[in-house]
Amino acid sequence: xxxxxxKKTGEWLMDVSKYMITAVLISSFFKDLENxxxxxxxSSVCFALLLTAGMVMFDKNSKIQ
Numbered sequence: 753x754x755x756x757x758x759k760k761t762g763e764w765l766m767d768v769s770k771y772m773i774t775a776v777l778i779s780s781f782f783k784d785l786e787n788x789x790x791x792x793x794x795s796s797v798c799f800a801l802l803l804t805a806g807m808v809m810f811d812k813n814s815k816i817q
Contacts, residue, residue: 758809758810759809759810761806761809762805762806762807762808762809762810762811763806763810764806765802765803765805765806765809766802766803766806766807766810767806768802768806769798769799769802769803769806772795772798772799772802773795773796773799776791776792776795780792
């Protein structure tokens with residue numbers, strides 16, 4: 753994958769992770785969720801995975817080619 757494409761994909765993944773965590777937090781304030789702990793755990797894991805993948809792809813010194 754080209755370096756510029758990896759960088760754009762990394763930016764996109766980081767943005768998606770930020771939007772996802774924001775949506776979960778805002779929706780939990782406005783709606784009473786039954787399983788808040790489950791929602792928080794699943795969203796935190798997804799956030800961490802997407803953010804990590806985005807940072808690895810965005811990093812110019814990454815060993816992924």
